[in-house]
Amino acid sequence: MEFVMAVLQYLALLFVLASGLGVLAIAAMFWLDTRQTSDAIRRNYPVIGRFRGLFTELGEFFRQYFFAMDREEMPFNRAQRNWVYRAAENKSNTVAFGSTRNLNIPGTPIFMNAVFPPLDDQFATTEPMVIGPHCREPYVAPSIFNISGMSYGALSKPAIQALARGAGKAGIWLNTGEGGLAPYHLEGNCDIVYQIGTAKFGVRDEAGNLSDDKLRQMAADPRIRMFEIKLSQGAKPGKGGILPAAKIDEEVARIRGVPRGQDAISPNRHREVDDFDDLLDLIGHIREVTGKPVGFKTCIGSADPWFDFFKRVKERGGECAPDFIAVDGGEGGTGAAPMPLIDLVGMPLRDALIRMVDLRDLAGLHDRIRIIAAGKLVAPADVAWAICMGADFVCAGRGFMFSLGCIQALKCNKNTCPTGITTHIPSLQKGLVVEEKDKRVAAYAKAVIHEVEMIAHSVGVAEPRQMRRRHVRVVTDSGATRQMNEIHPSVHLGLTGMARARGHKQFEEALKRLQIEGEEL
Numbered sequence: 001m002e003f004v005m006a007v008l009q010y011l012a013l014l015f016v017l018a019s020g021l022g023v024l025a026i027a028a029m030f031w032l033d034t035r036q037t038s039d040a041i042r043r044n045y046p047v048i049g050r051f052r053g054l055f056t057e058l059g060e061f062f063r064q065y066f067f068a069m070d071r072e073e074m075p076f077n078r079a080q081r082n083w084v085y086r087a088a089e090n091k092s093n094t095v096a097f098g099s100t101r102n103l104n105i106p107g108t109p110i111f112m113n114a115v116f117p118p119l120d121d122q123f124a125t126t127e128p129m130v131i132g133p134h135c136r137e138p139y140v141a142p143s144i145f146n147i148s149g150m151s152y153g154a155l156s157k158p159a160i161q162a163l164a165r166g167a168g169k170a171g172i173w174l175n176t177g178e179g180g181l182a183p184y185h186l187e188g189n190c191d192i193v194y195q196i197g198t199a200k201f202g203v204r205d206e207a208g209n210l211s212d213d214k215l216r217q218m219a220a221d222p223r224i225r226m227f228e229i230k231l232s233q234g235a236k237p238g239k240g241g242i243l244p245a246a247k248i249d250e251e252v253a254r255i256r257g258v259p260r261g262q263d264a265i266s267p268n269r270h271r272e273v274d275d276f277d278d279l280l281d282l283i284g285h286i287r288e289v290t291g292k293p294v295g296f297k298t299c300i301g302s303a304d305p306w307f308d309f310f311k312r313v314k315e316r317g318g319e320c321a322p323d324f325i326a327v328d329g330g331e332g333g334t335g336a337a338p339m340p341l342i343d344l345v346g347m348p349l350r351d352a353l354i355r356m357v358d359l360r361d362l363a364g365l366h367d368r369i370r371i372i373a374a375g376k377l378v379a380p381a382d383v384a385w386a387i388c389m390g391a392d393f394v395c396a397g398r399g400f401m402f403s404l405g406c407i408q409a410l411k412c413n414k415n416t417c418p419t420g421i422t423t424h425i426p427s428l429q430k431g432l433v434v435e436e437k438d439k440r441v442a443a444y445a446k447a448v449i450h451e452v453e454m455i456a457h458s459v460g461v462a463e464p465r466q467m468r469r470r471h472v473r474v475v476t477d478s479g480a481t482r483q484m485n486e487i488h489p490s491v492h493l494g495l496t497g498m499a500r501a502r503g504h505k506q507f508e509e510a511l512k513r514l515q516i517e518g519e520e521l
Helices: 002-035 040-044 050-067 078-088 157-170 212-219 250-256 276-290 304-316 339-344 349-362 380-389 398-404 434-459 494-502 505-513
Strands: 109-111 129-131 139-141 145-147 173-175 191-196 224-230 294-298 324-328 370-374 393-396 472-475 481-483
Touching: 002 040, 078 398, 078 434, 109 380, 109 434, 139 224, 145 157, 145 434, 157 173, 157 398, 157 434, 173 224, 212 224, 212 276, 224 276, 224 324, 276 294, 276 304, 294 370, 304 349, 304 505, 324 349, 349 370, 349 380, 349 505, 380 393, 380 434, 380 472, 393 398, 398 434
Parallel strands: 145 173, 145 393, 173 191, 191 224, 224 294, 294 324, 324 370, 370 393
Antiparallel strands: 109 472, 129 139, 472 481
16 A cells, blocks of 8 residues: 555656746747747747647648548549559559549540450450660660659658669669669669760760760660650650769769759759750660660650751751650659649640640651650559650650659658659668568559550550550540540551541641641651
């Protein structure tokens, strides 16, 4: 009994001390809040005003888990993320009762199933496609769905390792992003697309200029299949890459050739490229040095300048053309970008892709230049839509981040990613187990490809790239649907294609602008 009383007295003393400390803490906060001048709420409502900041910080969490409906969140809603999670875990993505998608929203694509689709043993299977037929080493790309450029530095070591190994398991390519080639990109023995950013990380000399010796060194690795010149990206067109200083450790600094302790800011464009002739010269130079396909990535603000580009290609000859063009929509993602650029600059992919495809086809370069589409294309329907519009390949970045376990915490630029994907803090990276996540990456890629092939099978074609704009309808402002080929007629090669183009008034001016010295294409 005496022991119990002693414990109770001890607990009472602790309570009094804790209460006293609590009162002192509140008094200190009251004194500080009434004297600080930066926050009006805390000054007018000392102590309790501090809860506003806490609730603002937690609001994002509560909306995501408790209040937002499945298809309400941005930039990716819960339905989209859950599809990727289940696909990455090799779980069934079948649903019951009915769709939760609102099919009355303008812009919603609806695929047109065939009356008599092919039998199940005539399944639509993806065929490999050649990129760069004029190169010394053309690339026979096996997959329609691949991994977009995400740099080591922006992503963590285990994230790059898992992506590379997963890409190798799935038979898809992995784009390095502008941060240069890290040893972790090569671990999966997958096909690599080496992106040359405006800072030319990994292939530049001490003065920051493009180094032919380093290009040859990179090209000597058979795993590097293509080179992509980054002109701009959808998340921040007109501004170069931004890698916050907090994410630049010793290894990242060494691979990129940048100092530690300050942000790594890439130029907003390639200094030696002032016009389309310079761009074609650069493409030709890199292709000659490396012997491999070379193209470029861009986010377009208007189709108007690209008339001149294709005109110059026609004037100089098809062999000078880029082997591919990667079209990034203004809705593309990034690790860090100014809000005005990420929100308001750059044409959305649904407009940009159609314009670039039509210009390529009007110029008669359908089989010469491959089109790669990117910009929030994470689910099979997104990929199938892009192919119907004329894309030859589709790349995704954030979809593969979800396959790694990304929870859309929106901390990519703060080096505090809770899933270890975009942080260089070892204690956070340990949550990303490479030996498990690479399987998820491969499973996600295979699931997307399989379901795109399923859509192609349903609309009645033997290969996904045989899908056309006539195979998809889109919801209009009135709520009715129209076939895409009625809104944006397709243009194909040859005299028949040109005759069709002549039948649509919207192509008349385009054909005139692409004429060379009065000669029709």
